[in-house]
Amino acid sequence: MQRSYVAELAAPGHKVPVRACVDEPSQPIWLFPSVGEYPVYGDFVYDVMLADERRMSRYTRAVRRFAPGRTVLDIGTGQDAVWALAAARAGARHVWAVEVIPKSARIARKNIEQAGFADRITVVEGLSTKVELPERVDMCVSEIIGTLGGSEGAGPVLRDARERLVKPGGMFIPHRSVTTAVALDLGSATGGEPPGFPPAAFGFVEEIFAAVGRPFDLRVCLAGLQDVPKVRERSYLSGAVEVEPLEFNGDLRPEGVDTAELTFTRPGSFSGLALGMRLWVAEDDVPIDSLFEWSNWTPVYAALSEEGLPVRPGDRFAFEFTTTMSDDGVHPDYALTGELHRGSGPAVPLRWDSAHHPDGFRESFFHRWMFPEA
Ligand SMILES: C[S@@+](CC[C@H](N)C(=O)[O-])C[C@H]1O[C@@H](n2cnc3c(N)ncnc32)[C@H](O)[C@@H]1O
The missing domain is CATH 2.70.160.11 (Hnrnp arginine n-methyltransferase1)
Structure with a gap:
């Protein structure tokens, strides 16, 4: 053939x-x-990420370890808001979940409501480098690592978050790429x-x-x-x-x-x-x-x-x-x-x-x- x-x-x-x-x-x-x-995401791409067992377990473990009692920024929460929900479930005080794709932000909001966390997670639609938050947070979680480590913009995006959105000395998940x-x-x-x-x-x-x-x-x-x-x-x-x-x-x-x-x-x-x-x-x-x-x-x-x-x-x-x-x-x-x-x-x-x-x-x-x- x-x-x-x-x-x-x-x-x-x-x-x-x-x-x-x-x-x-x-x-x-x-x-x-x-x-x-670019970013081109949809059900198929989000589902492949959720099926990545190593990624899921490393992130879940880190969020559970560091989020309790903290205010959290989740950059690129995606339609499933996985890290925002994991942080809220682990006892984060409040989570700001930022997402640039309007459809993904809408679905994330619905998923958060259905999970009963609408009072502790606020979805903010937009690019993190453009949005303002009412408070600086204790920690930032994100998964915007590309096929080449920095290709999705993790370098400038997380540097901007450090300068404007996270408290001085606040911590970042992931640690390094x-x-x-x-x-x-x-x-x-x-x-x-x-x-x-x-x-x-x-x-x-x-x-x-x-x-x-x-x-x-x-x-x-x-x-x-x-x-x-x-x-x-x-x-x-x-x-x-x-x-x-x-x-x-x-x-x-x-x-x-x-x-x-x-x-x-x-x-x-x-x-x-x-x-x-x-x-x-x-x-x-x-x-x-x-x-x-x-x-x-x-x-x-x-x-x-x-x-x-x-x-x-x-x-x-x-x-x-x-x-x-x-x-x-x-x-x-x-x-x-x-x-x-x-x-x-x-x-x-x-x-x-x-x-x-x-x-x-x-x-x-x-x-x-x-x-x-x-
Ligand atoms: C790799 S997916 C991760 C989704 C989810 N956090 C997870 O780990 O399963 C990256 C998501 O971040 C969004 N995104 C990338 N850069 C962003 C930025 N600077 N501000 C807001 N959203 C961003 C993309 O649209 C996409 O939904």
Whole structure:
């Protein structure tokens, strides 16, 4: 059966051809857009987050531990208001639950009323960086960690909360996040079958294009990569390194340049990086690690070489990872520049750009492949 084909998406003003794959469980890897930074949420995305057992248990434990007797700000409460309700049930004095998506805020209000907590949780509709609260709170809980740690704006949003909405010295859940990177052999991950978007993903790509107002080179995840140890073992060519550290209870710097070096531990064809995140919900927690265990955070693909570059153990990829704020002041633009060092040959320069809402469309070989010209 043919597993990959070209379909059409509705983008503002016109149709866009898209590389598609059939929806079937035997598909090892498929493409899915990174949705949280636009933000494109609905029942499906919220339900996947609620099904993420590790995320749920780490957050519930931290909220129960720190919320009793405190006033709480829940940034991005979502339609289920999970942390606002957990805080109120644990004995928080009052919870301010802020949500930017109007429909999600409406549903959250209804869920809070039904749970009998309307007197202790106030839902505030809007972007946390724009809203005012009648009091500064003792603590802030949020889950606005992206597929790359900071991609949903956790850095600037939580820095703003610290400056305006939380009492000096107030505490933050989560405690810390980083973005992680491993060297990837995409062909080994997919078993030689180039990945496509399953039809179930089309609507999300369309919503992201609609949110920005045009098709553009969006950030894309490799679903299926993190879940199966066999897939990781044959496609990860190195261990992981950390960049973009975000210290929510410390010196929080949303922008910066990090240097890192990956050493290849296996032979293979180096096509790019799988980028993920590690998240310490509480300071003393084992971090959630999206490159090495199933979670609702799916690894992003940073495509670096179309054909793949042969590598051997001991070869190195040294790179700079730059985070700057996009013009919306909240969502970062990312750029990665590096050099592949192999044996005695010349260094090979490689580059990946992933702005939040870049002007260009089909600027990279990978985007030209995903969205072929008609
Ligand atoms: C990853 S979901 C988390 C939902 C819920 N708190 C949970 O953990 O299950 C992030 C939510 O935060 C909202 N959001 C993101 N940034 C926000 C901000 N600065 N102010 C208000 N809402 C925000 C999104 O619309 C989305 O509903």
